[in-house]
Amino acid sequence: MDKREFPRQKVCAGWVTPAVMQELNIDLEDYAGERELQAIHGFRISQMGQKQVLSRYPGEPVSYGIRRIEFDDYLLRRCGAELLLGQACKKMERTPQGWRINDAIEAKLLIGAGGHFCPVARAIGARGASELAVVAQEIEFKMSAARRVHCTVEKEIPELFFTPDLKGYGWVFRKGDFLNIGLGREDKHKLSSHVGQFCHDLKQQGKIPPDTAEKWSGHAYLLYHHAVREMVADQLLLIGDAAGLAYPKSGEGIRPAVESAVLAARLIRRCDGDYRAAALQPFNQLMEQRFGPRQPAPDLMERLPLPLKQICAGQLMKTHWFTRRIVTDKWFLQSDQPPLTRP
Secondary structure (H helix, E strand, O other): OOOOOOOOOOOEEEEEEEHHHHHOOOOOOHHHHHOOEEEEEEEEEEEEEOEEEEEEEEOOOOOOEEEHHHHHHHHHHHHHOOOOOOOOOOEEEEEEOOOOOOOOOEEOEEEEOOOOHHHHHHHOOOOOHHHHOEEEEEEEOOHHHHHOOOOOOOOOOOOOEEEEOOOEEEEEEEEEEEEEEEEEEEOOOOOOHHHHHHHHHHOOOOOOOOOOOOOOOOEOOOOOOOOOOOOOOOOOEEEEHHHHOOOOOOOOOHHHHHHHHHHHHHHHHOOOOOHHHHHHOOHHHHHHHOOOOOOOOOOHHHHHOOOHHHHHHHHHHHOOOHHHHHHHHHOOOOOOOOOOOOO
16 A cells, blocks of 8 residues: 555665665566666765775675666556555554554554555654654656767776765766766755765766756664664554664665565564464564664764764775775675575
């Protein structure tokens, strides 16, 4: 059930690792037949205003660029579920058997997968706008031949620009003829100003077309170690951004959403119709086993005073070792996390 019709545009940078494709059992050749599937073989990374550091990955792609308008619709049509599209969840009430939605739909178990502002999450206490969330603005558009001339971003090499105050990063990502630009921050104060300056700088550097629009779409999401949402209640589970599962360093939400859905499905099968909170409680342990402690103690870098942390980060971002081994491999590619094993 979704308030939007599909295919629909989704605000998202739109890259997925091979692990996601493997976990979803996606035939890459079949998927790429009618959809954008941009192989990624490197990254350019820097702090804003500093020299970029390039890391290349020869051989198989380390990630793929996708368009969410295509990716989500592909998965939706493939799943075989009954679809209730163009229907918003306006009313939820408990019944002796589970839940009743919009006075019409009965369910023994409800899965909340509606992102940061998911109505199912709100029904069990999620605060939405008052939570400490990352806020981001983004634009994605198809470039004309004239615009492509003024875009120097390589298709196989996305570019990441971390803010000097260490509260977020911007990106420029080319997928075929489509260009995706965005910026996200843990501090929503003056976000539009930060986005406007970022866009201006990219134009000045000749990276994006000079007529790129500066009015972008926005979205919000919780980082895993900041989220305090309950993920389980009687006859109810939250997954993905509704549960607040985005990776803390990169903000990626696709892989945590996919893996939380797979793990939730396995648990639901084991529950054999018993969907009380006690029976669903192992989902919390599954999330900790996969993504680590919900609110871990601050690491060494987090404990440093901000001025010292900024100096350290500024120097580290200039090195090939840090930008490749830590930023790219560990934070963005999650290369130390193998795909979920099949049951």
